[in-house]
Amino acid sequence: MRELQAGVLVLGLAISISLRAGEDMGAQFRILQEQFERLSTKVDSQQKTIEDQKRKIDEQQKLITNVTTPRSMPSSPAAELLRRIEKAEDQSAHAIKIASRKKPNDSNMSIGAAVDTAFRYFDGDRGDAERPAGNDFSVRGAELVFYADVDKFFKTYLVLNAVPDPEDNDEAIPALEEAAIYTTSLSHVQVKGGRFFVPFGRLSPIHEHDLPFVTRPRSLENYVGGESGGDGVQVQALIPIDHFLQITAGVFNKVGSEFPFDNPVPTRRNGAELTYMLKALTSFNIGDAHSFEWGATSVQVPDHLIRRNLNNMEFTYRWHPTGTDLRERLVWGTEVMRNEKRTRFLSNPDEVELGNDSVFKRRSFTGWGGYSYLEYFYNKHWSFGPRVDIFQPVVPEEAFATKRTYDQTYSLFATYTFSEFSRLRAEVSRHEFSNGSSANEFYLQWTVFWGAHTHSFDQR
Numbered sequence: 420m421r422e423l424q425a426g427v428l429v430l431g432l433a434i435s436i437s438l439r440a441g442e443d444m445g446a447q448f449r450i451l452q453e454q455f456e457r458l459s460t461k462v463d464s465q466q467k468t469i470e471d472q473k474r475k476i477d478e479q480q481k482l483i484t485n486v487t488t489p490r491s492m493p494s495s496p497a498a499e500l501l502r503r504i505e506k507a508e509d510q511s512a513h514a515i516k517i518a519s520r521k522k523p524n525d526s527n528m529s530i531g532a533a534v535d536t537a538f539r540y541f542d543g544d545r546g547d548a549e550r551p552a553g554n555d556f557s558v559r560g561a562e563l564v565f566y567a568d569v570d571k572f573f574k575t576y577l578v579l580n581a582v583p584d585p586e587d588n589d590e591a592i593p594a595l596e597e598a599a600i601y602t603t604s605l606s607h608v609q610v611k612g613g614r615f616f617v618p619f620g621r622l623s624p625i626h627e628h629d630l631p632f633v634t635r636p637r638s639l640e641n642y643v644g645g646e647s648g649g650d651g652v653q654v655q656a657l658i659p660i661d662h663f664l665q666i667t668a669g670v671f672n673k674v675g676s677e678f679p680f681d682n683p684v685p686t687r688r689n690g691a692e693l694t695y696m697l698k699a700l701t702s703f704n705i706g707d708a709h710s711f712e713w714g715a716t717s718v719q720v721p722d723h724l725i726r727r728n729l730n731n732m733e734f735t736y737r738w739h740p741t742g743t744d745l746r747e748r749l750v751w752g753t754e755v756m757r758n759e760k761r762t763r764f765l766s767n768p769d770e771v772e773l774g775n776d777s778v779f780k781r782r783s784f785t786g787w788g789g790y791s792y793l794e795y796f797y798n799k800h801w802s803f804g805p806r807v808d809i810f811q812p813v814v815p816e817e818a819f820a821t822k823r824t825y826d827q828t829y830s831l832f833a834t835y836t837f838s839e840f841s842r843l844r845a846e847v848s849r850h851e852f853s854n855g856s857s858a859n860e861f862y863l864q865w866t867v868f869w870g871a872h873t874h875s876f877d878q879r
Contacts, residue, residue, distance in 0.1 A: 528567035531870030535559040535628035543850060543858020558583055558591065559864070560627055566871055575600045596648070607659050612652040617674050617696055618667055619716050620731045620754050623647035631750070631794050632832040633846040633862040638788035638810035641826075642729060642758040644675025649694065667698040674718050691722035710737045726783070728759040746799045755789035756810075786811030788825075794832075803833035812853050827851040841867045 540554050558581075565577045578597035583589040599613035616624035622635065623643050635645065653669030671694045695718070702712040712735040720727035731754060738749040761783045788810025796802040808828040830848040837843070844864040851857050 528565050529871035531564040531566075531868065533560070533562040533564075533626075533628050533866065533868045535561075535864065535866045537633065537862055537864045539863075540861040541858060543852075543860070544856055557589070561591065561593075562596070562626070562628070563593075564871070569600070572602060572604045573600055574603055607657045609655045610652070611655070614648065614650045617647040617649045617651075617653070617669060617671060617718075618655075618698060619643060619647040619674060619696065619718060619729075620714070620756075621733045621735065621752055622754070623675075628866050631752075631792070631834075632806060632830065633844055633864045634830075634848070636754075636790035636806070636808040637826060637828055637850075638756065638790055638808050639754075641810055641812060642756055642786075642788060646676065647674050648676065649674045651694075653696070663702050665700045667696070667700070669696045670694070671696065689722075692720065692725065694727070695719045695721070708738060708740045710739070711735070712737075724761070726759070726761040728757075730757045731755070746796065748796045750794045750796075751792070752794075753789065753791040755787075757785070757787055758811075759783060759785045800836050801834070802836070803831070806830040806832065824853060826853050840869060 536557070537559050538554070538556050542553075561581045563579045566574070567576070568574050576597065576599060577595075579593045580596040581591040581593040583591040595614065597613075597615045599611055599615040601611040602609055616626075618624045620639075620643075622630060623639055624647050627635065627646070639645070649669075649671035650673075651669055651671030653667060655665065655667045658664040658666060672688065674694050674696060696716065698714060698716040700712070700714040702710060704710045712733075714731075714733040716731040716733070718727065718729040718731075734751075734753045736749075736751040740747065788808075790806060790808040792804055792806035794802050794804040806829075808830070809825050811825055828848055828850050830846055832844065832846040834842055834844040842865075844862075844866070846860075846862045846864070848860045848862075849857070850860065
């Protein structure tokens with residue numbers, strides 16, 4: 420196009436010069452006509468070249484578009500499933516990224532609580548029960564629980580519980596029930612220290628309000644001393660094999676609420692006076708609906724003067740049929756114990772100088788006992804079942820007034836669970852005591868939880 424413009428200018432100049440010089444108009448016209456034709460031919464050639472270049476560019480652009488743009492393929496079920504999986508993975512990765520961000524309250528502790536109340540009727544002798552015969556209401560416990568992550572190596576928790584004392588006008592003073600530190604970074608092993616419930620058997624390490632029934636079996640009350648609280652350290656290891664096998668070992672001042680020997684003033688213990696615990700626990704499944712759990716525990720005080728030898732065998736069977744969302748299920752729990760205790764007692768009750776060893780005699784008592792119960796969960800609200808509890812009290816043989824050498828308790832219990840935070844439970848029991856007396860007992864328990872309350876029995 421620039422050459423065309425230049426030609427027109429040259430043509431104009433030539434015409435102007437020719438006119439001014441007065442030359443022959445015919446000759447000049449022929450010259451101009453020839454120049455114009457040559458310019459027109461050149462313009463047409465350049466225009467054709469431009470159109471060819473544009474066509475080539477358009478063809479290349481179409482080729483690039485066809486290569487980079489995916490062709491629409493007909494969808495199939497497999498392709499749709501793959502697309503959904505990829506979308507779910509992307510969403511999960513995004514959620515994990517958000518959850519892993521440090522939050523303002525990450526270093527704050529979690530707090531939970533439980534309130535356990537009950538109505539009770541008892542028609543036996545006052546000496547056979549902790550509370551008087553007749554009717555009464557009681558706050559069985561008011562518990563406050565604190566949990567916290569210390570750092571990436573340790574966690575800790577603390578439990579305060581206020582239990583009314585029937586001997587002190589039902590006065591309830593908060594007391595330290597548990598305070599423990601445990602590791603979180605060791606592979607297959609957890610080390611725990613402080614004050615906590617020792618895992619002796621099935622029910623001893625369970626808080627009172629988390630039991631599957633209202634009252635703790637009297638065999639555990641007599642042999643262990645209620646809940647298996649202890650001050651010490653334990654190591655729990657999950658053996659790295661294909662089958663589940665857990666080993667727990669610990670050493671404590673004592674296990675249970677009672678001091679294991681009758682010193683007037685509890686003092687520091689030597690190595691033989693400490694309490695040693697060893698437990699093995701395993702489980703296996705049969706099909707999809709049946710599971711079994713076996714365990715053996717031994718608690719020893721090896722000192723020859725105050726020896727304690729308490730051995731336990733536990734068994735749990737669970738039936739949880741598939742397709743019921745675990746609402747309908749059955750739990751059968753059993754413990755059998757052998758208890759041997761060597762204790763000291765005064766040969767002369769009038770002797771008051773307890774520091775004189777000559778007034779003490781030591782004697783061993785051995786007894787067998789245990790309990791068994793069934794709990795059937797009809798749906799997510801209702802569960803019920805029976806319980807049998809039999810044991811030999813740790814008393815001298817000559818103390819038995821009759822031929823009955825066992826304490827026996829037969830119970831029925833039923834639970835209505837409103838939600839995971841509240842429940843109502845009834846229990847009726849018939850007691851046959853070793854001294855020949857008997858009693859009937861009825862409980863109606865109402866329990867609520869709130870906050871981070873995570874040491875629950877969990878329907879074991």
